[in-house]
Amino acid sequence: MNDSPHQPVLYKEIIHALQPHAGGRYVDGTLGAGGHARGIMEVSAPDGRLLGLDVDPQALSLARKNLAPYEGRIHLAQASYTSLSMQLAQLQWEAVDGILLDLGASSMQFDTAERGFSFLQDAPLDMRFGPHVSQTAADLVNKSSERELADLIYQYGEERESRKIARAIVKARPLHTTRELVAAIESVPPRRGDRLHPATRTFQALRIAVNEELTSIKEVLPQAVAALKSGGRLAVISFHSLEDRIVKDFFREQSKDLVNPPYERIYEEERKATLKEVNRKPMVPSEDEIKNNPRARSAKLRIAEKL
Numbered sequence: 001m002n003d004s005p006h007q008p009v010l011y012k013e014i015i016h017a018l019q020p021h022a023g024g025r026y027v028d029g030t031l032g033a034g035g036h037a038r039g040i041m042e043v044s045a046p047d048g049r050l051l052g053l054d055v056d057p058q059a060l061s062l063a064r065k066n067l068a069p070y071e072g073r074i075h076l077a078q079a080s081y082t083s084l085s086m087q088l089a090q091l092q093w094e095a096v097d098g099i100l101l102d103l104g105a106s107s108m109q110f111d112t113a114e115r116g117f118s119f120l121q122d123a124p125l126d127m128r129f130g131p132h133v134s135q136t137a138a139d140l141v142n143k144s145s146e147r148e149l150a151d152l153i154y155q156y157g158e159e160r161e162s163r164k165i166a167r168a169i170v171k172a173r174p175l176h177t178t179r180e181l182v183a184a185i186e187s188v189p190p191r192r193g194d195r196l197h198p199a200t201r202t203f204q205a206l207r208i209a210v211n212e213e214l215t216s217i218k219e220v221l222p223q224a225v226a227a228l229k230s231g232g233r234l235a236v237i238s239f240h241s242l243e244d245r246i247v248k249d250f251f252r253e254q255s256k257d258l259v260n261p262p263y264e265r266i267y268e269e270e271r272k273a274t275l276k277e278v279n280r281k282p283m284v285p286s287e288d289e290i291k292n293n294p295r296a297r298s299a300k301l302r303i304a305e306k307l
């Protein structure tokens with residue numbers, strides 16, 4: 001049995017997208033509990049190999065347990081996917097057949113109260129994916145200026161009450177726990193008709209900022225393209241529009257030849273397209289999947305193939 005409370009999202013679609021095969025080399029850059037990785041190992045038996053990365057030591061030890069049957073074929077490292085090129089160089093893998101990025105936080109992280117990701121459970125304001133992250137959510141809410149807080153809540157949370165929430169946070173400082181933060185947010189009257197919990201967007205924004213998630217995605221995408229063999233595939237699952245936009249724009253950009261760069265990009269060299277989009281519209285989970293796993297509801301899968 002898979003000892004994991006995290007159900008892999010769009011599982012069949014990922015296996016179909018990556019088309020694992022015997023002898024292939026794969027990377028799971030966001031291993032989590034290893035749900036997708038397990039499928040990759042099964043389908044690429046007897047000798048497909050996998051490099052699995054996660055910054056969270058708890059996720060990694062759970063994945064190690066869940067992937068024990070494939071021990072000789074996997075390499076696991078507690079590292080950020082932003083170090084992809086370096087990790088591959090260490091293994092002396094020149095090119096790989098498939099790369100998966102299943103972005104964001106796992107169910108285990110949300111459900112482990114003391115990690116501070118959930119506004120429904122009281123815990124220290126942490127929200128770090130791993131110990132390498134230099135600041136906690138408490139550092140951010142207590143040390144940022146009101147303006148910085150408002151900007152990040154607006155930008156990463158798409159929260160229209162960002163200014164009022166930032167003001168309430170500054171007034172209530174110092175904040176040490178999720179409950180204190182939720183109370184500060186709840187002191188701002190919610191917009192009429194907003195069905196989300198009032199803390200949803202602010203918590204999302206802080207998590208993204210603490211872990212520099214959007215910068216990390218921008219850093220890994222070119223490395224992933226460089227690492228793929230021709231015909232190899234990159235599959236990215238994102239959970240909100242900010243992530244999806246980065247992936248979409250990157251895939252679009254890389255699927256076009258850049259000839260005669262336009263005036264504003266005159267300093268860029270002409271180059272050939274590096275990718276082909278496998279699906280122009282993102283794949284989304286079926287109603288059945290969402291019924292069984294409500295956390296899948298905002299998932300979007302984009303797949304690209306290296307030319």
Ligand SMILES: C[S@@+](CC[C@H](N)C(=O)[O-])C[C@H]1O[C@@H](n2cnc3c(N)ncnc32)[C@H](O)[C@@H]1O
Pocket residue numbers: 006007008009029030031032033034035036037053054055056059079080081082102103104105106107129216
């Ligand atoms: C949605 S979960 C992945 C779940 C996994 N696909 C499974 O089937 O169990 C995302 C994981 O990515 C990890 N993560 C987030 N940012 C990361 C980064 N920069 N580098 C490596 N792992 C990261 C998180 O710690 C989390 O465990």
